[in-house]
Amino acid sequence: MVFHRFESLIAGIETRGNTKILNLCGKCQGNLVRCKFCLSFCKFICLSLLPIAFNVLSKMEEIENNKEIEKEDRGDENITKPFDPSKIDVDIQVVNLGLLIDMLKEGEIDLNPDFQRSSDLWSPIQKSRLIESILLGLPLPSFYFSEDKETKKLSVIDGLQRLCTLKDFILKENFPLKLEGLQFLKQFDNKTYRELERPEIKRINSLKVVLNTLRKDTPANVKYVIFQRVNTAGIPLTPQEMRHALNQGRPAEFVKELAEMEEFLLATDRKISTKRMEDRDFVNRFLAFFLLGYDENYEGELDGFMQTAMSSLSEKDEKELQEIKTTFGKSMRTIYNIFDNDAFRKRYNKDDSRNVLSKSIFDTLSVNIAKLSDEEQKSLIQHKEAFINEMIKLFNNSEFNKAITTGTAKRNAVKCRFEEVKKIIYKTIRE
Secondary structure, X not given: OHHHHHHHHHHXXXXXXOOOOOOOOOOOOOOHHHOHHHHHHHHHHHHHHHXXXXXXXXXXXXXXXXXXXXXXXOOOOOOOOOOOHHHOOEEEEEEEHHHHHHHHHOOOEEOOHHHHHHHOOOOHHHHHHHHHHXXXXXXXXXXXXXXXXXXXXXEEEEOHHHHHHHHHHHHOOOOOOOOOOOOOOHHHOOOOHHHOOHHHHHXXXXXXXXXXXXXXXXXXXHHHHHHHHHOOOOOOXXXXXXXXXXXXXXXXXXXXXXXXXXXXXXXXXXXXXXXXXXXHHHHHHHHHHHHHOXXXXXXXXXXXXXXXXXXXXXXXXXXXXXXXXXXXXXXXXXXXXXXXXXXXXXXXXXXXXXXXXXXXXXXXXXXXXHOOOHHHHHHHHHOHHHHHHHHXXXXXOHHHHHHXXXXXXXXXXXXXXXXXXXXXXXXXXXX
16 A cells, blocks of 8 residues: 555654754754654654645556556547436435444445445545544535435445545444544544543534435436536546446446456456456446447547446346347457457557557447457458558558547547448458
8 A cells, every 4th residue: 555655654764763864953963863853853744744645646556557558638528418407406414423424334325345446545644634633523525425226325426535434433343443643632542433432422423514415316427427526525536436336236237247257358468457447447438339339329528428328237137238248258359369468559560569558449449349240250350460450550540540549539539440440340351
């Protein structure tokens, strides 16, 4: 975890006293073991900056995890189909924090074990500072929830890290959060919830918080737009994490199933990180263009388009889902048989070193091949050398290269790359 990098830094300040790090007092010449002032100040700076540094390092870690994926320039994506504001049904309540804790305890709020990769990102000090704020009676930001139609549980739109902190501190039985790095209430350092006195527990339970709940009848696409608007604080969720939270049940399970298929893992050379649901973003992208098409239904708003596709999975029966899964698997297998470990990557010359994965190549190649019959896919594999050469020519075409590099979510770019790849597929098969 990135937190340990700073934890070790603070520990290092205490143990490496013979190293001349700083000389704030003007007397110790940087020997921190002999100077309590410099040691305390340096630790204070590290602890104060840690929440900011944690977010920065988390971002760096995210970049490191996605170094095999090309950073995508999707261009400006504007809402093309404004929604009806009258369809927004929000219930606003001011309640005691104790009620929210009870809802967590009774499982009425879905923190989603499958979602835990991204739901517990705060460091122990960040969590401790939140508990300290509560004990001080400071107001907390509003919580936003979405009511699930089927389970009636509440999915978290905004406030996930705060809820995980409450769970870790108050409800966790084994290895609960132990407070540390407090700024004002030093007397509670190293204490767990069970070591607090009754007045502190009452203070926690009685704090007023605001709950905003999007009712179950609010359309999914409207929920998604609202989700994007309020998802700004702390460590924001990725678009795929938002879609996952709003499409619980079979849609979320199905996307996960496809992302775990051996055919998908082989075709992508196991290079797509599962952190922050990056792998599921690829799968969701395939589903969007495979189910909804790239021409008539796509208007240039990719995130909303992907949300519509994922939401539509709830309307499909198990037979239809299995057919989609089979088709996806065949497409991935065919692509692997053609490109081996070089699939979904730009290649301008045969002798070039391997490039990073490209989402825009992934969507057009996977969907176009998924639309082929079994015989056509076999034929494409038989003529794979010719097809690879045609793809290299295409990558060197300035118009196509632009469509997979800049403004990749724009309607014209999507149409260009899908149609150009489709042309060379059929040209290869027919020759």
